[in-house]
Amino acid sequence: MNDGYTFGHVARMEWIRLRSLRAVRWTLGGGLAATIAIGVVAGLNTRNAAGDPTSNVLAGVVLGQLITGVLGVLAMTGEFSSGMARVTFAAVPRRGLVLAAKAAVWGAVFLAAGEVTVLASFFLGTGVLRAGVPRPSLATPDVLRAVLMTGAYLALTGLLGLAVGALIRHGAAAVATVVGGLFVAPLIIGGVDRSLGPVLPELIAGNSLAAVQPVSGFSWSPWLELAIVAAYPAAALAAGGWLLARRDV
Amino acid sequence: MISVHGLTKSYGGRIAVDDLTFDVQPGTVTGFLGPNGSGKSTTMRLLLGLAAPDAGTALIAGVPYRSLRWPLRTVGAVLDARAFQPGRSGRGHLLALAAAGGLPRQRVEEVLTQVGLAGGELGDAAGRQAGGYSLGMAQRLSLAAALLGDPAVLLLDEPLNGLDPAGVHWMRSLIKAQAAQGRTVLVSSHLISEMALTAGPLIVIGGGRLLAGTTVAELTARGRGSLENGFLALTGAADYPAAFPGAVPAPSPDHAPAPAPAPAPGSERNSR
Structure with missing residues (x-):
């Protein structure tokens, strides 16, 4: 009682805040439904019997990463656009704790929503595969790994968005940075030097995490690749927490 | 309960709060007065640890805000409605x-x-x-x-903004009641007449500097019966009331040095 506020208090605050915004439910639900729909269409269009249908039906994460990434940004920048940051940081002067609590609460929600999305994509997408295309099951080697890692990828892009929001604080600029970093950077960097593919998150997601069959140029283990993807939000969260504690609000 | 000493803060070369020193005691409503842009809100943000001072200290119950174990149970603040x-x-x-x-x-x-x-x-x-x-x-x-x-401490920045007459009356009663219960209450306002109704002690700042640590009664006496005239004289608008009653000169944003009648930094009372 007299020891002062803890991570648990702050996490409860963030959990109540997350649940009490209707826009979060609709954006997350709608965006992830569209992600699943892309997977179903990809399943319908899969013709190559020797291909990787698991990877195909997870194609919706190209959209899904944007949904979680942008929601992650807004989870942080909403504090600053509304002026609520002053109330928050007056209530919790240890600002790193606020970022940590947001990361824990939003990260858990993104992970749960991400895994539900990829499992739904897998079952619905493989359910509509045409005759002649072998239907994978979760018991097929590497399939469960590919599906779950892709769900984790959605959580990691959400955390990256949160961290970028803490670094940039301005919603539109932070969204542009996340979209640019996830989408545009791979096009440019990956296009200039294909050997850099295995360190660019979006290319890792499609070519390693979601892949059951090896993709040329991506020879590292998916676990190492997942760790590389995770390093981005980890580094950005550390920098965001450091900066958040030092800037005036 | 609130103790500000040598508090200084500038933004990009513009001094917002300049070597400000004052104390706020419990049990009474302390008015925090100053023209627009005089540094009232910046001082509030420094008190709440939302901005870091360039120099000086702002203590609440003897400790910097960021060291409070239960900030919400120690200080209540309204900065922005x-x-x-x-x-x-x-x-x-x-x-x-x-x-x-x-x-x-x-x-x-x-x-x-x-x-x-x-x-x-x-x-x-x-x-x-x-x-x-x-x-x-x-x-x-x-x-x-x-x-x-x-x-035990309330920091209210312009709490009457946007309230209708009944709301103003209600807020005024509430603020006074909070102080009467022994709380430390600092209320910033640019509404002189409101301060006359609510506050006892007054902290008057201009250009980020302390112009006077005084009281409503004392400043009213100095304005020959008018708190407003006393305030205008103090904030360097002394020539205005006669010609343009009620007029307050707009402070220029780079108006860093205090107006002419400002006392030496740290002085508690403006000498006559």
């Missing part, structure tokens, strides 16, 4: 804060009733999205957040 996310209900906003302060849900209903957002004429306004609140309702919600932890 609309400091909440518009899509969340007023009740949701307070429930989240109550969680951070380790306070029971029941406390949320108590303050909502106290400020009239639940169980009163406004119906259950607390259940509606706060983005739809009028400025007066937003002001009430922000006050409810400040009162949530039953704090």
